[in-house]
Amino acid sequence: MRSLGKFLIFIARLVIRREKFVTYIQLTIDECIKVGYNSLFIVTIVSVFMGAVTTIQTAYNLVSPFIPDYVISLVARDMVVLELAPTVMAIVYAGKVGSNIAGELGTMRITEQIDALEVMGINSTSYLVLPKIIASLIMYPMLVVLSAFLALYGGFVAGTITGVISAADYTFGIRADFIEFNVFFALIKAFVYGFLVAAISAYKGFYTVGGALEVGRSSTAAVTSSCIAILLADYFLAQLLLG
Amino acid sequence: MIEVKNVSKSFDGKPVIEHINGVFERGNSNLIIGASGTGKSVLLKNMVGLMPPDEGEVLYDGRCFTDGNKELQTEVRREIGMLFQGGALFDSKNVEENVGFPLNILTKMKPDEKLDRINFCLERVGLENVNKKMPSELSGGMKKRVGIARAIVNNPNYLYCDEPNSGLDPQTSIRIDNLIKEITDEYNITTIVVTHDMNSVMEIGDYVMFMFQGKKLWEGNKEEILKSDVKELNDFVFATRLMKNIYPR
Ligand SMILES: Nc1ncnc2c1ncn2[C@@H]1O[C@H](COP(=O)(O)OP(=O)(O)OP(=O)(O)O)[C@@H](O)[C@H]1O
């Protein structure tokens, strides 16, 4: 409870900003590259395989002759859009970006770089953390959209190569009964997770005390806490928007 | 002038500095000396507001820095240059960007003016042709000197140096001491240097505060330090054979 309070104060201090607006633009662009561009590789790999495996396993489970083949890709699509692309990818994102943020800020803390900023009269919280959170809010939804496309493509390739579904059925299936709200829902999830991962990891890194060992610990704690927060948020969002 | 009045700080109930008083005059090189772990760095951090003191206050030319006025604190901080004990260079930025950082944030200088100023400061600490190097590519002593260049780049009114010459060879060390003294005289600023190097004390000590286990035990100048009758101070000053031989008592 106390750490939740401390976390909220931390977030509040972000928005009391002092530096020139332009400073933040450049910093945010730099962070977007770190957060988004540098995650492309892992997102691509994970998404393609996730889509492929989902398609094949769905096909495996739907063996009844009464169910038309296109249902396979329809089910796979809904799983990808609603859960896999936003939520599972968020876990991957927490592992990649969250640990990175916590490690970077933790190192800056223990080597007195944050103190150096403070002594220069800079609000170190907003200077260092705000660009990371904004970058994450911008980039993570984009990564989710990309991930969904790649996963569906991965499913297409795997499905047609293994012959569990024909190209025509697959394409028909991912178009059938399409609910636009699902995409909207996925994007809401993406914004929430993007914020949670960046803010929690920054918080963990920022308040690192000690040495190199503790920086490692903060990174791990950042990933663990982010994952828990993601799953809790997933549950509450589902209740709130689908219930 | 920086005044420290009755400043104390403890961690987890364990006092680290207790009731420190001192006046650091403008135009002087003020030294804080003492053995490792006596709380010199902690005192410095209390003075620049990185740690709030448990009690007492710190005044910058009469402006109270410790009463929680954020605007004033920022205003004063923008007049402070500080060298941290470990250098505290930003490791994602190269030397030039590190030194120029305060200029970017705090001034509206044009890029070529900035570069001139950066090169001027780097020259003064005896570093040339390292502009594009990253901190990880520098030696410990070089990092320290870049740290000094960054501390002085924005013409501070108050200059803090936490052990500016630990890890430096004797010649560079003296060069840094003299540089600090020169800057102090030239710009008439208030300089505070933490050190445990008796060489520096004898070179530049206009005012010396001796700390022992969190308390101020003695203050005076570099001439007086040789004649004091405080046992702990004498043990500290005459710890080396060199000092004993040069200043026999
Ligand atoms: N953030 C902190 N939390 C708890 N204890 C601390 C903290 N910072 C410093 N201390 C303790 O305060 C004491 C004084 O530390 P300080 O860094 O001021 O020593 P110092 O005089 O600068 O020594 P040195 O010459 O080795 O740098 C030490 O015993 C240290 O363990």
Ligand SMILES: [Mg+2]
């Ligand atoms: Mg120290």
